[in-house]
Amino acid sequence: MKLWNLEQFSDKTALIDDAGTSVTYRELAGRGKGLADAVGRRCLVFSLCTNSIGSVLGYTAFLEHGIVPVLLNAHLERELLHDLLEHYQPEYVWLPESMQDEPQGMRRVYSDAGYVLLQNAHAGDTKMHPELGLLLTTSGSTGSPKFVRQSYRNIRANACSIVEYLKLDETERPITTLPMNYTYGLSIINSHLMVGAAVLLTDYGLMQKEFWKFLKEAEATSFGGVPYTYEMLERLRFFRMELPSLRTMTQAGGKLSPELHKKFAEYAKEHGKHFVVMYGQTEATARMAYLPHELSLDKYGSMGIAIPGGRLWLRDVGGKRITEPEVVGELVYEGDNVTLGYAECRDDLAKGDTRHGILETGDMAKCDADGYFYIVGRKKRFLKVFGNRLNLDELDRMVKRKFPDLDCASSGWDDHVEIYVTAEGKDSEIRSFVSEKTGLHMSAFSVYPVEEIPKNDAGKVLYRELEQSGPGSGQRVPSGL
Amino acid sequence: MTNLEIYNKAFMETFEIEEDKLAGLNYQDIDAWDSVGHMALIAALEDAFDIMMDTDDIIDFSSYEKGKELLAKDDYGVEFQ
Numbered sequence: 001m002k003l004w005n006l007e008q009f010s011d012k013t014a015l016i017d018d019a020g021t022s023v024t025y026r027e028l029a030g031r032g033k034g035l036a037d038a039v040g041r042r043c044l045v046f047s048l049c050t051n052s053i054g055s056v057l058g059y060t061a062f063l064e065h066g067i068v069p070v071l072l073n074a075h076l077e078r079e080l081l082h083d084l085l086e087h088y089q090p091e092y093v094w095l096p097e098s099m100q101d102e103p104q105g106m107r108r109v110y111s112d113a114g115y116v117l118l119q120n121a122h123a124g125d126t127k128m129h130p131e132l133g134l135l136l137t138t139s140g141s142t143g144s145p146k147f148v149r150q151s152y153r154n155i156r157a158n159a160c161s162i163v164e165y166l167k168l169d170e171t172e173r174p175i176t177t178l179p180m181n182y183t184y185g186l187s188i189i190n191s192h193l194m195v196g197a198a199v200l201l202t203d204y205g206l207m208q209k210e211f212w213k214f215l216k217e218a219e220a221t222s223f224g225g226v227p228y229t230y231e232m233l234e235r236l237r238f239f240r241m242e243l244p245s246l247r248t249m250t251q252a253g254g255k256l257s258p259e260l261h262k263k264f265a266e267y268a269k270e271h272g273k274h275f276v277v278m279y280g281q282t283e284a285t286a287r288m289a290y291l292p293h294e295l296s297l298d299k300y301g302s303m304g305i306a307i308p309g310g311r312l313w314l315r316d317v318g319g320k321r322i323t324e325p326e327v328v329g330e331l332v333y334e335g336d337n338v339t340l341g342y343a344e345c346r347d348d349l350a351k352g353d354t355r356h357g358i359l360e361t362g363d364m365a366k367c368d369a370d371g372y373f374y375i376v377g378r379k380k381r382f383l384k385v386f387g388n389r390l391n392l393d394e395l396d397r398m399v400k401r402k403f404p405d406l407d408c409a410s411s412g413w414d415d416h417v418e419i420y421v422t423a424e425g426k427d428s429e430i431r432s433f434v435s436e437k438t439g440l441h442m443s444a445f446s447v448y449p450v451e452e453i454p455k456n457d458a459g460k461v462l463y464r465e466l467e468q469s470g471p472g473s474g475q476r477v478p479s480g481l
Numbered sequence: 482m483t484n485l486e487i488y489n490k491a492f493m494e495t496f497e498i499e500e501d502k503l504a505g506l507n508y509q510d511i512d513a514w515d516s517v518g519h520m521a522l523i524a525a526l527e528d529a530f531d532i533m534m535d536t537d538d539i540i541d542f543s544s545y546e547k548g549k550e551l552l553a554k555d556d557y558g559v560e561f562q
Contacts, residue, residue: 207519208508209540232520237536386517428497441517442497 003063003133003156006032009196012170015053018202018214023053023113025196031112032061035094038110038117042066042128043091044349046084048074049181050096051201054115056180056189058094063155068128068349070135070147071181074099077437087145088346089124092117128349135343136183138282138389148282149340149351155190157336158285161307162191165290166248166276172197173245175220177206177229182387184252187286188224206232219245226253226387228415230260239267252278252287253387254414255375258301265296279303279375284359285337288312289373302372303365310335314367315360322367328376331365334358384414385444395419395434402433407453409461417445420466424449484530485561488552491525492545506545532557 009025016022047069062069106118135147178185204211268275274293291304306312314322314329322329341354364377381392412418427447435442454465496513552559
């Protein structure tokens, strides 16, 4: 069974890019078949993504024809890309023509829409599980080869839920504001291709004139954004812009500050638009919850209720289900979009479902008397930085590997990473290194020199003591209690 | 400090780069000047010159040189002589 059944929308426009090139659904299906035929069989393909026709064409072709892509950002740091290629040995790489000379030992076999297909001479040959459809990284990369295994059923279920709660139809024209290898950006493409809408593709960003020109001229009806996107929009005096075609703004990728949630909800209400705050993770394909737009003002600060077809509940430390309102517990999600599990090496691609439809999110939440959920913290040591997940333990390991003479421990809060190191004068060197490796802007990282990293007798870092050497904030991640 | 020195300082501090790298610098030429860096740069310039930039000018600010041109407009009146 095909994921989208693209042919059914025949001559409707599927994709439009900022150069004015467009592709119909019939063309997308036909040209996709050409690419799939060149690949010839079910195998593993690394797809280096941009928000372009070639990139989406590759993605839909692979998914419609049982070829398993790993979606990576085309701007992924080169050493990390090289390591991933070595580690997973994909049979093919689908990448922008301008990058075709970069991977070594590969032969060009096909091209379309500015993208080329390279065949890898050193491919692995592990059998892949029949349900495996797609592999994605868990947002921010710290060089870990860990991918989330998503099944065809996961992708279809989640796209259908999104279509239902956002009431998407063929008149929609979402414009890209997020990379398509990022699960939230991808979910916008997945759900809109399900209903025959036209997706507007651009790699220009909110801070560029070309983006706004395209949005207006192509009459975009919606866009998505992470908390940082909405901070930028506020700075851009978004509330004063005339955007008649815009109907819906969605938000995910971390908790928006309640103040900003309220401001955008008010703006939407006054201007007859919808502002929809949502919640999700790559491990749940994309979406798990949404706050219906009618309630965006009444319930600002809330991440809403489970998406259609899913269930959300809170679990106490003893594993029991919490039924009282306003009691904090770990948020657990159940639904057909809960992914199969992780892969850390090529052999893992043969694995089946290890989660059986249940996901422990690692987020701590409470529920009000009306059944609306509010995120209050995190169980695990990670931060969201500009919408990307950053695992602090992985960050520490990465810094220590690069700078073996120092000890290091990191903390902080969303968009603010504090790195404590037992060395003076290394600030800019460490900040450049972590920024380059993670692809996150340098301004997110602060380095603080300390005499030593406080630890208990078992060698566990005492984060609370450590943080007293920093600037202090009430919003830190929990210290792994 | 002259306006040019203030302008250069905002770039150098925001992007952590040397003065000799400024001429000809475009948006996204360096990793530090992405959308996050752009917002920080605009904030630094608004503080330094005590101005409030219009949306159209913020998104038109595509290079070191273009920025000078925009700030020299009557709206802001920052002269670079």
